[in-house]
Amino acid sequence: FPANGLTAIGYCAFMNCSALETITLPASVKTIGDQTFYGSGLIQIEVAAGNTHFTAKDGVLYNKGQTILICYPPKKPGTDFTVPSTVQTIDESAFQGCSALEKITLPASVTTIGKSAFGNCTALTDVTVEWTSSITNIDADVFEDVDRSKVKLHIPVGKQVDYEAAGWTGFDFV
Numbered sequence: 001f002p003a004n005g006l007t008a009i010g011y012c013a014f015m016n017c018s019a020l021e022t023i024t025l026p027a028s029v030k031t032i033g034d035q036t037f038y039g040s041g042l043i044q045i046e047v048a049a050g051n052t053h054f055t056a057k058d059g060v061l062y063n064k065g066q067t068i069l070i071c072y073p074p075k076k077p078g079t080d081f082t083v084p085s086t087v088q089t090i091d092e093s094a095f096q097g098c099s100a101l102e103k104i105t106l107p108a109s110v111t112t113i114g115k116s117a118f119g120n121c122t123a124l125t126d127v128t129v130e131w132t133s134s135i136t137n138i139d140a141d142v143f144e145d146v147d148r149s150k151v152k153l154h155i156p157v158g159k160q161v162d163y164e165a166a167g168w169t170g171f172d173f174v
Helices: 160-165
Strands: 022-025 044-047 054-057 060-063 068-071 080-082 103-106 126-129 152-154
Touching: 044 060
Parallel strands: 022 044, 080 103, 103 126, 126 152
Antiparallel strands: 044 054, 054 060, 060 068
16 A cells, blocks of 8 residues: 555445455545445555554554544454453544454443444344443444344443343343
8 A cells, every 4th residue: 555645545445345454544544434445355454653642552553542443344253353452532433343252341441432333243142231330322323234132241240221221232241
């Protein structure tokens, strides 16, 4: 991806590029549109040294301070992922279409989860969330096209009513 000088990557720019397995964002990139990598074959995202807006860790794309998880590559191998405790926001469509992901852990630090964040994660069967108070609200579309009844939702003891009130409904509570 020889694009030195490129400052923005637009909405859906690499959508459905199934042969695209790795990408290195140049140091000059400052903005990335929603659903940029949805449906792609990405297994890893890298960021060139010197980029002041983005960083990648283990192939996952974050903002520079790692407070926003921007994109988990749709074809990243591995079935288990724990969101780092620095993350406060999971972007719109961040995990959308991640077909291998079976288990995810969300730390208490996450306060915002974007639209379709886990949409079409059809292998997802196990979600652990750690909020005991100030439970992060979710919209119905966060788990779009995921059969919630087949997902074990691990929550703190005695909090099911609170989670359901925050939109976490239809799961197999554990």
